Amino acid sequence: MWQVEIESVTRQFGATLALDGVSLGIAEGEMVALLGPSGCGKTTLLRCVAGLSRPDDGTIRFGGRDVTDLPARQRDVGMVFQSYALFPNLTAAGNVAFPLEARGWPSEKVAPRVKELMALVGLEREASRFPHELSGGQQQRVALARALAPRPSILLLDEPLSALDALTRTDLRDQIRQIQLALGTTALYVTHDQGEALAVADRIGVMEAGRVVELGPPAEIYRSPRSRFGAAFLGARNALSLTIGSDGWVRCGGAFALPMRDGRPGSPIVATFPPESVVFDSEGLPGRIRLVSFRGALTRFRVATDHGEIDADLLSTAAPALQRDEAVGLRVQAEMIRFYAAD
Amino acid sequence: MRRRHAESLAGPAALRASAVALIALLTVAPILATVLYSLATVWRHRPLPDGYTLRWWWATLSDPDFLAAAGRSLLLTVATVLLINILVLPPLYWSHVRNPRIRPLLQLAALIPFVLPGIVMAAAINRFVGLWPLTATLQATPLLLLLSSIAVSFSAYLWAVDSAMRSAKIATLCEAATTMGAGPVYILRRVVVPNIKHGIAIGSLLAFASVIGELALPRIITGSAFETIPLWQLREMRGTDADPNAVAVSSLLLLILLFAIAVFVIRRGRAGVPSIIFGVEKS
Numbered sequence: 115m116w117q118v119e120i121e122s123v124t125r126q127f128g129a130t131l132a133l134d135g136v137s138l139g140i141a142e143g144e145m146v147a148l149l150g151p152s153g154c155g156k157t158t159l160l161r162c163v164a165g166l167s168r169p170d171d172g173t174i175r176f177g178g179r180d181v182t183d184l185p186a187r188q189r190d191v192g193m194v195f196q197s198y199a200l201f202p203n204l205t206a207a208g209n210v211a212f213p214l215e216a217r218g219w220p221s222e223k224v225a226p227r228v229k230e231l232m233a234l235v236g237l238e239r240e241a242s243r244f245p246h247e248l249s250g251g252q253q254q255r256v257a258l259a260r261a262l263a264p265r266p267s268i269l270l271l272d273e274p275l276s277a278l279d280a281l282t283r284t285d286l287r288d289q290i291r292q293i294q295l296a297l298g299t300t301a302l303y304v305t306h307d308q309g310e311a312l313a314v315a316d317r318i319g320v321m322e323a324g325r326v327v328e329l330g331p332p333a334e335i336y337r338s339p340r341s342r343f344g345a346a347f348l349g350a351r352n353a354l355s356l357t358i359g360s361d362g363w364v365r366c367g368g369a370f371a372l373p374m375r376d377g378r379p380g381s382p383i384v385a386t387f388p389p390e391s392v393v394f395d396s397e398g399l400p401g402r403i404r405l406v407s408f409r410g411a412l413t414r415f416r417v418a419t420d421h422g423e424i425d426a427d428l429l430s431t432a433a434p435a436l437q438r439d440e441a442v443g444l445r446v447q448a449e450m451i452r453f454y455a456a457d
Numbered sequence: 458m459r460r461r462h463a464e465s466l467a468g469p470a471a472l473r474a475s476a477v478a479l480i481a482l483l484t485v486a487p488i489l490a491t492v493l494y495s496l497a498t499v500w501r502h503r504p505l506p507d508g509y510t511l512r513w514w515w516a517t518l519s520d521p522d523f524l525a526a527a528g529r530s531l532l533l534t535v536a537t538v539l540l541i542n543i544l545v546l547p548p549l550y551w552s553h554v555r556n557p558r559i560r561p562l563l564q565l566a567a568l569i570p571f572v573l574p575g576i577v578m579a580a581a582i583n584r585f586v587g588l589w590p591l592t593a594t595l596q597a598t599p600l601l602l603l604l605s606s607i608a609v610s611f612s613a614y615l616w617a618v619d620s621a622m623r624s625a626k627i628a629t630l631c632e633a634a635t636t637m638g639a640g641p642v643y644i645l646r647r648v649v650v651p652n653i654k655h656g657i658a659i660g661s662l663l664a665f666a667s668v669i670g671e672l673a674l675p676r677i678i679t680g681s682a683f684e685t686i687p688l689w690q691l692r693e694m695r696g697t698d699a700d701p702n703a704v705a706v707s708s709l710l711l712l713i714l715l716f717a718i719a720v721f722v723i724r725r726g727r728a729g730v731p732s733i734i735f736g737v738e739k740s
């Protein structure tokens with residue numbers, strides 16, 4: 115049984131259909147990330163789960179109990195907001211104590227619980243500071259502690275790292291995941307950052323125009339995205355427009371040649387593959403290097419070919435010392451290629 | 458290079474200093490003149506009075522008519538501010554948290570006192586309540602004056618509190634508190650009021666200042682039946698026994714009162730006041 119069950123949820127704002135019959139289940143202790151561009155409906159869905167927005171249609175269940183019409187304050191959720199939403203008039207400890215006091219916890223239980231949570235997020239020494247005296251990362255850790263304080267049945271995170279710098283974002287992302295795993299909390303995590311979603315989630319739901327178009331474990335949907343949108347959104351994949359040959363094969367110079375079981379000969383098709391599936395091979399598709407971009411562990415080569423530009427990511431330690439305008443040959447690992455019908 | 462930079466700054470610095478001095482002069486000169494006038498025995502065609510006395514202060518502070526007018530003014534003003542808080546704060550809170558669509562209506566209503574002169578509003582209110590027998594009983598009553606004062610002065614309160622709510626991002630804070638299991642009254646008490654209290658204080662001060670100095674409303678609605686300080690001042694300035702020195706004293710007393718309240722409000726919320734007055738939102 116799902117801990118959170120979202121069934122055919124629809125939400126409309128005027129003429130805009132924000133959620134179009136979304137269905138999704140989250141198992142106990144699982145973290146599902148909703149990934150998608152701005153306006154795809156992911157935050158609306160999160161707000162519906164939190165009880166801050168009411169679906170026009172559909173059902174939301176927590177542990178089998180219908181909570182669709184239950185007010186937000188009775189839903190037993192913990193929520194982390196993009197803008198932290200810490201109460202400026204309360205200290206960090208006061209913020210963490212707030213949900214406990216609001217739920218009527220006895221004061222002798224509040225203090226040790228606050229101490230425990232402040233230790234969990236590594237902010238024991240900042241307990242008496244006010245939000246404006248904390249850094250962005252510290253504020254978001256207080257917000258996380260506050261959301262977890264009453265041991266909610268579901269933790270909701272609305273783009274929790276968007277307002278932070280890159281280094282803090284990575285640290286906090288890992289910390290959120292560690293805490294979620296340690297506590298076994300069921301969580302729904304909304305983000306527009308694919309790297310973040312891939313790193314924290316047990317499963318990822320890719321959303322487009324109010325619908326979940328892709329749902330599965332990160333590695334699975336990264337390697338085998340079902341939709342072209344999912345493929346484009348998940349990993350900055352290369353996308354080449356090709357044609358099915360008269361023999362039923364799709365060929366891309368010397369880069370790859372694969373048979374197509376479905377699809378008529380002569381019809382257009384789009385082949386996508388991630389940059390790390392491209393290797394240099396003098397026998398492969400000829401091209402000329404347009405850009406060499408060092409990215410730490412990886413080096414990206416952008417190569418212009420007769421079929422369009424192709425990005426290749428190679429381990430920096432193993433990357434050849436190639437320069438701009440040098441001629442190269444490319445080959446793509448066939449098992450990483452996915453085909454989609456052309457528009 | 459550095460000298461040239463310093464020279465380039467010297468011009469604007471001198472200009473700034475001159476502007477500040479001019480503003481200070483324009484602000485201080487009338488107050489200084491009123492102080493001198495309230496202490497003058499006789500002030501003829503000279504820069505300073507002929508002599509000084511505390512007679513006018515003593516006479517004004519022991520005048521039963523003035524004391525009664527001051528009591529009425531304070532009663533009217535305090536009641537107005539209290540009722541504005543009770544009547545305006547809840548719908549404004551609602552407009553931020555639940556129904557943003559009513560906010561433009563509130564803001565539109567708050568623009569009316571800026572557009573219509575007080576005397577026009579007073580006359581309109583008087584005529585309006587006279588249209589029906591039931592409301593006609595309100596005519597010339599302190600209650601109608603109180604209601605009119607609320608209508609005229611709530612706008613200053615609304616702008617200040619609205620700005621404070623925006624600055625504190627009240628809507629998000631309330632949503633956060635709701636997900637934590639807090640009820641509306643608990644949220645109002647623990648989240649909303651503590652985070653906009655400076656806005657409430659500034660708004661109340663502005664409403665207080667506009668009501669206590671209001672002349673047109675009490676003059677047209679109640680007349681001498683409910684004499685406030687501005688009406689008393691008007692009476693003191695008229696007739697053969699006009700006493701402008703007493704008017705100067707009463708004006709200074711009002712100024713001292715407002716100044717004391719303003720200092721109290723600003724000292725209590727030093728950090729919050731600029732953002733509320735200038736509508737600056739926290740980043």
